[in-house]
Amino acid sequence: MIRNILEQADKVDAKLAVLSKSAKKHTIMLTRKALTSESKDGENASSEDISALLEKEREEILHLQGLKKDLLEQCRDLTPADRVVLARLSNRPHITDFIDALFTDFFEQKGDHLYDEDPSIFGGIALFHGIPVTVLGHRKGSTVEENMACRFGMPCPEGYRKAMRLMGQAEKFGRPIITFIDTPGAYPGMEAEEHGQGEAIARSLAFMSHLSVPVIAVVTGEGNSGGALALSVCNRMLMLENAVYSVLSPEGFASILWKDSSRHEEACELMKLTAADLYENGIVDEVIPEPRGGAQTDPVSVYRSIEDAIARHLTPLMKMSPKEITADRHKKFRKL
Amino acid sequence: MQFSLRKNMEEELKEDPFITCKKCGRRSRKSQWISHYYACPVCGKLKNVSASYRLSVIFDKGSIRLQDQNITSQDPLNFPGYKEKLEATKDKTGLMESAVTATGKIGGQKAECIILDSRFFMGSMSDAVGEKVTRGIEYATKHHLPLIIFAASGGARMQEGIFSLMQMAKTSDAIEEYSRNGGLYISVLTHPTTGGVTASFATLADITLAEPGALIGFAGPRVIEQTIGKKLPAGFQRSEYLYQHGFVDKIVPREDLRETLMMLLKLHGMKVKEA
Numbered sequence: 145m146i147r148n149i150l151e152q153a154d155k156v157d158a159k160l161a162v163l164s165k166s167a168k169k170h171t172i173m174l175t176r177k178a179l180t181s182e183s184k185d186g187e188n189a190s191s192e193d194i195s196a197l198l199e200k201e202r203e204e205i206l207h208l209q210g211l212k213k214d215l216l217e218q219c220r221d222l223t224p225a226d227r228v229v230l231a232r233l234s235n236r237p238h239i240t241d242f243i244d245a246l247f248t249d250f251f252e253q254k255g256d257h258l259y260d261e262d263p264s265i266f267g268g269i270a271l272f273h274g275i276p277v278t279v280l281g282h283r284k285g286s287t288v289e290e291n292m293a294c295r296f297g298m299p300c301p302e303g304y305r306k307a308m309r310l311m312g313q314a315e316k317f318g319r320p321i322i323t324f325i326d327t328p329g330a331y332p333g334m335e336a337e338e339h340g341q342g343e344a345i346a347r348s349l350a351f352m353s354h355l356s357v358p359v360i361a362v363v364t365g366e367g368n369s370g371g372a373l374a375l376s377v378c379n380r381m382l383m384l385e386n387a388v389y390s391v392l393s394p395e396g397f398a399s400i401l402w403k404d405s406s407r408h409e410e411a412c413e414l415m416k417l418t419a420a421d422l423y424e425n426g427i428v429d430e431v432i433p434e435p436r437g438g439a440q441t442d443p444v445s446v447y448r449s450i451e452d453a454i455a456r457h458l459t460p461l462m463k464m465s466p467k468e469i470t471a472d473r474h475k476k477f478r479k480l
Numbered sequence: 481m482q483f484s485l486r487k488n489m490e491e492e493l494k495e496d497p498f499i500t501c502k503k504c505g506r507r508s509r510k511s512q513w514i515s516h517y518y519a520c521p522v523c524g525k526l527k528n529v530s531a532s533y534r535l536s537v538i539f540d541k542g543s544i545r546l547q548d549q550n551i552t553s554q555d556p557l558n559f560p561g562y563k564e565k566l567e568a569t570k571d572k573t574g575l576m577e578s579a580v581t582a583t584g585k586i587g588g589q590k591a592e593c594i595i596l597d598s599r600f601f602m603g604s605m606s607d608a609v610g611e612k613v614t615r616g617i618e619y620a621t622k623h624h625l626p627l628i629i630f631a632a633s634g635g636a637r638m639q640e641g642i643f644s645l646m647q648m649a650k651t652s653d654a655i656e657e658y659s660r661n662g663g664l665y666i667s668v669l670t671h672p673t674t675g676g677v678t679a680s681f682a683t684l685a686d687i688t689l690a691e692p693g694a695l696i697g698f699a700g701p702r703v704i705e706q707t708i709g710k711k712l713p714a715g716f717q718r719s720e721y722l723y724q725h726g727f728v729d730k731i732v733p734r735e736d737l738r739e740t741l742m743m744l745l746k747l748h749g750m751k752v753k754e755a
C-alpha cells in the first residue's frame with residue numbers, strides 16, 4: 145500500500161516541479177514586460193495572456209499540493225511492513241546528511257589501522273553545539289558506486305574494528321559518542337568470516353559496554369541483527385518513528401522460521417520491530433517523530449528533531465561521572 | 481540434582497544399543513561410542529552430546545552443583561505456537577532451557593561451567609539463555625572462579641525477536657566485567673556455534689579451544705552462498721579453518737579436554753591434581 149502512495153506522491157512531485165519552474169518563468173516574463181515594455185524574441189504573448197496562464201498554473205499548483213497532502217495523509221496509519229519500506233527508502237536521509245546538518249567541523253577518520261578501510265562504517269570527530277564528539281555509523285551510500293563500495297551498509301570486521309578505534313579515542317579524550325544505526329546487518333561474505341566477523345562484533349559489544357563516556361545511538365533506518373547492535377550499546381537509544389530494529393530482516397526471519405521469505409509481511413506483524421513497539425518494551429528511550437509520509441518528505445524538520453533530542457539526552461549524561469556513565473549503560477542492558 | 485543428571489544418562493543408555501554415525505553411516509555399539517567420548521569408533525565424527533554428559537567429562541566425580549535451574553523463557557513476544565513448542569522440548573530433553581550452568585571441581589579446583597545444550601532449540605539464544613549465561617558469569621566474577629563455556633548455537637531464538645538480540649549485549653557486558661576483574665575464561669567451541677553466540681560471549685575468551693570439525697561462524701553457510709553466488713569450499717567455517725585463520729588457540733579432542741583444562745588452570749597459578 146505504502147509503495148503505491150509514495151509512487152503517486154513522486155508523480156505529483158514531478159508535476160509540481162515542472163509547474164513551479166514554468167510559473168517562475170512566467171512571473172519573470174511579466175515583470176520584465178512591466179519594467180521595460182519591450183519583449184524579447186519569442187515572447188510575443190501579451191501580458192494579459194501570460195497573467196492568465198500564470199493564474200492557471202498557480203491554481204494547478206495549489207490543487208497538486210492539496211493532492212499530495214491528501215496522499216501523505218493516507219500514511220497516518222502505517223503497518224509495520226509499511227515502516228520497513230520507509231526505513232529502507234534510498235532517498236531517506238543517511239548518515240552523511242545527518243552529519244552535515246547536525247554537526248560542524250567534521251573531520252573524517254579512516255581505516256581500522258590494522259588491515260583495511262571499510263567505507264560502510266563512516267565516522268570521525270565533529271562539534272555538536274560546540275562540544276567535541278565522536279560521531280559514527282553505518283553508511284549505505286547514495287550513488288550506485290557508493291552503494292557497492294559500502295555493500296549497502298553491511299560492514300565487514302574491519303568496519304567494526306574501525307568503529308572501536310574511533311570510540312577508543314573518544315574515551316581517551318572524554319568525548320561523547322553519537323552513533324547512527326542503519327544497516328541490513330553485518331556482511332555475510334567469505335572474507336568477512338575469515339577475518340572474524342563474529343569476533344569483531346563481540347569485541348565491539350564488550351568494548352562499548354564499558355565505555356566511560358556517554359553513548360547515544362540514533363536508529364535512523366533499518367537496524368538488523370548483531371551488525372546493528374554492534375554500534376548500539378548505548379546509554380540512550382533514540383529512534384526515528386519509521387525506523388525499524390530487529391533481530392534479523394523480516395525476510396530472513398520468515399525464511400528461518402517458515403522456510404519461506406515471501407511471508408515477510410506476516411513476520412513484520414509478529415516481530416515487534418517498530419519504534420513504538422521498542423519504546424513500549426523499554427529498549428528505545430525516545431521516539432523521534434517524522435513528517436507524514438516519512439523523513440524523506442521533509443528532511444530539515446527531521447534534522448532539527450534529532451538535534452533537539454540528542455541535546456536533551458546528552459546534557460544530563462555529561463553531568464555524570466565516568467563510573468556513573470558505565471553503570472547507567474550496564475543497568476539499561478542488564479534488565480533486558 | 482546429582483540424581484537427575486544420572487537419570488538422564490541412564491535413560492540415554494536404555495534406548496537402542498547401537499548408534500549410527502551421521503557421517504560414515506556405520507553402526508557401532510553404544511559402549512564403543514562411549515569409550516570414544518561419543519566420537520564415531522569408525523571415522524571419528526563427533527556426536528552432539530548433552531550438557532550433563534559434558535559436565536561429567538570435565539568435572540571431578542560428585543563435585544557438580546547445578547545453578548539457576550528454574551530459569552525458563554518468558555515468551556516476550558507472545559509468539560504463536562512458541563509456548564507449546566517450549567513445553568514439548570522441555571519434556572523431551574528434561575531441560576528447562578538450552579543453557580545449563582554449574583559449578584564443579586577440576587582436579588580439586590572449583591570452576592564455573594556454562595554449557596549450551598544443542599538439543600534444546602539448537603542452543604539458540606533466548607532471554608532465558610542470556611539471563612542464565614549472564615548469571616553464571618556474574619557468579620564466577622563474584623567468587624573469583626575460572627570460567628569455562630561450551631558454546632553451541634544455531635543463532636538467535638527467532639520467536640523472541642529483539643529480546644534475543646539484546647542478550648548479546650548483556651552477556652558481552654558480563655564477560656568484559658569478569659575479564660576486567662582478572663578472571664580466566666576458557667571458551668570451548670562445539671558444533672555448531674553460529675550467529676549471536678559467536679558474535680558475543682563465545683569469542684571473547686582468553687583461551688579459545690574448539691572441538692574437531694565443529695562449524696563455527698557468524699553467518700550461516702547457506703546465507704553466505706546466497707550472497708556470494710557460489711559454493712563454499714570444503715571445510716569452510718570448520719574448527720580447523722578457524723585455527724588456520726587465527727581465531728582458535730587449539731583444537732582439542734574430547735578425550736584430551738579435561739587434561740587440557742587442568743593444564744590451563746595450572747598455568748594460571750591454580751592448584752590442580754588428578755584425583
Ligand SMILES: [Zn+2]
Nearest residue numbers: 501504520523
Ligand atoms: Zn563415522
